[in-house]
Amino acid sequence: MLEFDGIHVTRGSFALSADLTISKGARVAVIGPSGSGKSTLLSLVGGFLAPDQGRIRVNGQDITALPPGQRPVSMLFQDQNLFPHLTVAQNVGLGLRPDLRLSEAQRARVAQVLAEVGLEGMGSRRPANLSGGQQGRVALARVLLRARPVLLLDEPFAALGPALKGEMLALLARIADRTDATVLMVTHDPDDARSFAPWTILVDDGVAHPPAPTGPLLDNPPPGLRAYLG
Ligand SMILES: Nc1ncnc2c1ncn2[C@@H]1O[C@H](COP(=O)(O)OP(=O)(O)OP(=O)(O)O)[C@@H](O)[C@H]1O
Numbered sequence: 001m002l003e004f005d006g007i008h009v010t011r012g013s014f015a016l017s018a019d020l021t022i023s024k025g026a027r028v029a030v031i032g033p034s035g036s037g038k039s040t041l042l043s044l045v046g047g048f049l050a051p052d053q054g055r056i057r058v059n060g061q062d063i064t065a066l067p068p069g070q071r072p073v074s075m076l077f078q079d080q081n082l083f084p085h086l087t088v089a090q091n092v093g094l095g096l097r098p099d100l101r102l103s104e105a106q107r108a109r110v111a112q113v114l115a116e117v118g119l120e121g122m123g124s125r126r127p128a129n130l131s132g133g134q135q136g137r138v139a140l141a142r143v144l145l146r147a148r149p150v151l152l153l154d155e156p157f158a159a160l161g162p163a164l165k166g167e168m169l170a171l172l173a174r175i176a177d178r179t180d181a182t183v184l185m186v187t188h189d190p191d192d193a194r195s196f197a198p199w200t201i202l203v204d205d206g207v208a209h210p211p212a213p214t215g216p217l218l219d220n221p222p223p224g225l226r227a228y229l230g
Pocket residue numbers: 011012014032033034035036037038039040041
């Protein structure tokens with residue numbers, strides 16, 4: 001469970017409030033106009049931004065004061081956060097130990113998750129020698145290995161074509177189910193929200209609204225969302 005309890009945050013003249021709860025294991029899309037505060041909402045959970053008021057809790061634990069590295073959270077951004085000078089296996093292994101001193105068992109586990117995302121035998125390659133879709137799989141393998149309770153995604157596959165994006169979202173959904181992660185995914189594409197997320201948080205007019213069922217929300221959007229969807 002992920003709770004935003006009376007959250008209020010300001011960035012210059014911009015202000016956002018959030019008072020909402022997301023069930024454990026739920027997949028939630030975050031949609032709203034450009035500049036409405038979607039990334040801000042994720043930054044609060046990731047620990048890159050502190051709220052002026054309110055608490056954030058994960059499965060009952062107050063994480064508001066924890067530094068990013070100690071939070072029960074994984075993040076995935078559009079550039080997939082791969083290090084070009086490290087191999088695929090090392091990029092994934094970072095999810096277990098930042099100093100990469102992996103035990104035999106940990107190395108075997110890395111190979112196992114690479115196989116699970118369809119990258120068997122590619123552990124010694126560098127990211128530059130993989131396709132865009134394969135690079136996305138490396139990032140997802142790291143998420144699978146870390147198996148944190150909360151997964152944050154900010155437009156993770158926006159650079160991929162529609163078919164590949166669909167494939168990545170399906171793989172992501174499987175991984176989220178396997179790890180029982182609560183997933184928050186920022187997207188500008190309503191079709192992604194429909195296919196991936198049963199629930200949607202609308203961020204508009206300085207408020208992150210409580211999750212609403214995605215289909216009905218998009219079928220019958222409130223005025224701010226209607227204007228944004230066009
Ligand atoms: N580091 C910052 N310092 C000051 N203001 C910021 C900072 N980052 C973002 N903002 C402001 O906060 C507001 C929300 O930004 P945010 O990036 O959360 O929006 P968003 O909904 O994710 O937008 P987009 O869809 O365009 O990525 C914007 O008005 C932005 O100008």
